[in-house]
Amino acid sequence: MKIKAFLFDLDGVIVDTAIFHYQAWKKMANGLGFDIDEEFNETLKGISRMDSLNAILKHGNLEISEEQKLELAAQKNADYLELVNTMTPANILPGVSSFLAEARESGVKIALGSASKNSNLILEKIGVKPLFDAIIDGNQVSKSKPDPEVFVKGAQSLGFENESCIVFEDAFAGVEAAKAANMKAVGIGSSKVLFNADIVINSFEGHSVSEFLNL
Ligand code: BG6
Ligand code: MG
Numbered sequence: 001m002k003i004k005a006f007l008f009d010l011d012g013v014i015v016d017t018a019i020f021h022y023q024a025w026k027k028m029a030n031g032l033g034f035d036i037d038e039e040f041n042e043t044l045k046g047i048s049r050m051d052s053l054n055a056i057l058k059h060g061n062l063e064i065s066e067e068q069k070l071e072l073a074a075q076k077n078a079d080y081l082e083l084v085n086t087m088t089p090a091n092i093l094p095g096v097s098s099f100l101a102e103a104r105e106s107g108v109k110i111a112l113g114s115a116s117k118n119s120n121l122i123l124e125k126i127g128v129k130p131l132f133d134a135i136i137d138g139n140q141v142s143k144s145k146p147d148p149e150v151f152v153k154g155a156q157s158l159g160f161e162n163e164s165c166i167v168f169e170d171a172f173a174g175v176e177a178a179k180a181a182n183m184k185a186v187g188i189g190s191s192k193v194l195f196n197a198d199i200v201i202n203s204f205e206g207h208s209v210s211e212f213l214n215l
Helices: 018-031 038-042 049-059 066-084 096-105 119-125 149-158 172-180
Strands: 005-008 109-113 134-136 165-169 184-188 199-201
Touching: 005 149, 018 038, 018 049, 018 066, 049 066, 066 119, 096 109, 109 149, 119 134, 134 149, 149 165, 149 172, 165 172, 172 184
Parallel strands: 005 109, 005 165, 109 134, 165 184, 184 199
Antiparallel strands: none
């Protein structure tokens, strides 16, 4: 089927906020008396804030009340936003701006499919919000990736069938979500993690839109 739309994950695909999430969660875990490493952090990518918190608490063998969980999540988000607020267009990952511009010129529609509730702020900070035809994020979905909800809603809001969309993802769970929606998946990062993607690239740098239209 002809490709009509690109659905982009945000954190780790358009901008390197994945590292900010990691730093803020690590700070929280350390405050609770344990640590998280990069390997464990891979399992958090693409997962909603509260699901991430629950996974981290399980990792540290901690059981706390729902009220304490909300407090920890709010503090983590405040620490995260402090890092996000330092961002400028210079933080857009290499090759992304020209790739988005080329997609628009080629008539391919662009949507965001992110688990984050902070996506509007981030897109504004880095100045790419006007390039998106639709934004679906953690404020519109109830099920975390690997559930396909976020991408299915993205395709729906553009008015296209799932099969005519390509998803760009840095997370194992995100690639699973794309596949569950019958979409093609381009992995951004390591093929050791993203082995279920149709193709894996290191970054957008040096890649053109036409390469993906026949996936
Ligand atoms: C995803 C990130 O994009 O958004 C996760 O990969 C993050 O690490 C999730 O937990 C939720 O983000 P936020 O900004 O709503 O806490
Ligand atoms: Mg991501």
